Amino acid sequence: MRRASIRGTERSDNNTESKIKNSSAESDVSVFRAVTRELRDDTDDNLGQEVYDEESYPGSSKHEKDSQEEVPYTLLTYSQKWIMVALLTSAGFWSSLGSPIYYPALKELEVEFNVNEELINITVVVYLLFQGIAPTISGGLADVYGRRPVILIGMLVYVCASVGLACAHSYGVIVFLRCLQSAGISPIIAINSGVAGDFTVKAERGTFVGAVSGFTLMGQAFGSLIGAALTAAFNWRAIFWFLVIGCGTCMLILSLVLIETKRTIVGNLSIPPKKWYNIAPILHLPSIRKQLKFDNPDYSSLDPSEVKFDVTSAMRILLLPEIVLSLLPAAFQFALWTLSLASLPAELGIAPYNYSLTLVGICYLPSGIGGLLGSFCTGKIIDVYYKRTHKRFLEKKEAGLIDKNARFNTFKARLISGAPQNVTAAIVFTLFGWALKEKWHISVVLITSFIGSFCAMSTLSTSSTLLVDLYPSKSSTATSCYNFVRCILSAIFMACFAKMKAAMNVGGTFTCISGMVFFGNFLILIPMKYGMKWRYERGNKT
Structure with missing residues (x-):
């Protein structure tokens, strides 16, 4: 029933193909083309232009579509998609784990290297900075050369840096290797969302992108628990040996079974990769080759988009007004959540x-349980809302209640699902801060932490899904935009956290930032109303 429902929505989302004229300086005609079941246009790779599909620009010939041979969007079964989620989570988990697992050891490091709190916090800040910057580069590489090689190379760099950290004997070495460690592993979070977008259509994308994003960031919530246990049982060096063993084991497994999914390389997975670094050993198994139809590839499923590496791509996407306005409230909320996790050891230890x-x-x-539920539940919610909204849109169009050339509002369909959680987060994190300041019962701290984590992961799911929808062929680059904003803001607030607490105590600090989150939530109303219009106008600008 589930697979039948998804297929039905895929067909309703992709039943047209047309050509329209525009005034582009490079081309007089914008060609609507079907990439298997999802329609994409040449412009979805041109930053700032409209990502056309049938839901945003109807009116093409049904006969043209019916005359084409329909091929599946992906050859993965529903259960295999969840296996891919597990594999992706096993890679990205180590990225989100790398920062919080380190928090319980900060006091030990201060003593061992004879530095103060501000200097030791630099080792946390640089990790967050590179966690935001590195994906903007590596995400573009994954969109060009494939997901598999960039993921594996990143894990290898992380393992090597963790070995160095476990053996480090100076503060300077710690700072340098924390930068290298973060630069290697942090892009995987953005790339994972791109992989999920490769094998999902819009009707189910919220569930899978939300699951990948949420499960990956569980390391952020559970990391301090693991770090505390290791530090208490051994010492701070045990933390990095744990990362070496865990990430190294996952890297070996993924090197064998993680298949390439980039649609410009493998289409719906039926096209064998040409480059050795895109070929997983598991593809040599006869049963796998048979399922993926290597003897009869669906070449029509190959995305013909020419994606070139451009180090500025992510920044140019981020600077679009509808994108930055959509992401800022979510980024502020994530930064607030990061501060809540970082504040627990100091406040509960006194x-x-x-x-x-x-x-x-x-x-x-x-907080870990709340984040897990938030990512999974919200993914389901935004999928259900998307299907209902799109069905209503088509019904109104057929009934003549709206213009036949009306475009489906992707921004509203995705962002509105997280609006209640955004407002709730501002309230509960304010309570969380004052619970710590006034030393309220520990149950208040834990309950607000649970709800705040639920809201933070909900917002992350909606933002990631929106970016994959808007830039399907540059999904890793696009999702790195959110990664950049949330990590840079987290680094800024983390660097200022000690001084903010000294100036207005922990309760006042959380109230101040929660106020930014609350008023920032109103920003999403702008892209919800004007986002599609702005993108369409840019797509037709000379």
Whole structure:
């Protein structure tokens, strides 16, 4: 029933193909083409232009579509898609784990290297900075050369840097290797969303992109618990040996079974990769080759878009007004969530709580569970809302209630699903800050942490899904935009956190930033109303 429902929505989303004229300086005609079941236009690779499909520009010939041989959008079964989610999570998990697993060891590092709190916090800030910057480069490489090689190389760099950190004997080495560690692994979060977009259509994308994004960032919530346990049982070096063993094992497994999914390379997976670095050993198994139809490839499923590496691509996407306005509220919320996780060890380790390092680690469980539920539940919600909204849109168009050339509002269909969570986050994080300041009962701290994490992961799911929808052939580059904004803001607030607490205490700090989140939520109303219009106008500008 589930697969039948998805197919039905895919057909309703992709039943037209047409050609229209525009005034582009490079071409007089914008060609609507079907990439298997999802229609894409040449302009979805041109930054700032409209990503045309039948839902945003109807009126093409049905006969043309019916005359084409219909091929599946992907050859993965529904259960195999979830296996891919598990594989992607096993890679991206180590990126989100790398920062918080380190928090419980900060005091030990201060003593061992004889530095103050501000200097040791630099090792946290540089990790966050490179977590935001590196994906804007590596995401573009993944869109050009494929997802598989960039993921594996990133994991290898992470493992090598973690070995160095475990053996480090100076503060300077720690700072340098933290930069290298982050630069290697952090792009995987953005690339994972691109991979999920490769094998999903819009009707199911929220579920899978949300699951990949949410499960990956569970390391952010559970990392401090793991770090506390390792530090208490051994010492801070055990943290990095754990990362070496865990990430190294996952890297070996993925090198064998992670297949290439980039549609410009393998289409719907039926086209064998040409480059050795895109070929997973598992593809040599007869059963796999048979399922993927290597003997009869669906060449019509190959995305003909020419994607070239451009180090400025992510920044040019981010600077579009509808994109930055859509992402800023979510980024502020993520930065606030990061501060809430970072503040627990210091606040719960003093009176009246006086919790041990291990007990503080256990207090991270509610935020981990809340984040897990937020990513999974929201993914389902935005898929259901998208299907209903799109069905209503088509019904109104057929009934003549709206113009036949009306474009489906992708911004509204995606962003509105996270609006209630955005407002809730501003409220609960304010309560969280004052619970720590006034030393309220620990249950208040844990409940607000749970709800805040749920909201943060919900917003992350909606933002990631929106970007994959808007830039399907540059999905890794596009999702790196959100990664950049949220990590840079997290780094800025983390660097200022100690001084903000000194100036207006922990309650006032969370109230201040929660206020930014609350008023920032109104920004999404602008792209919801004007986003599609702006993109369409740019697509037709000379």
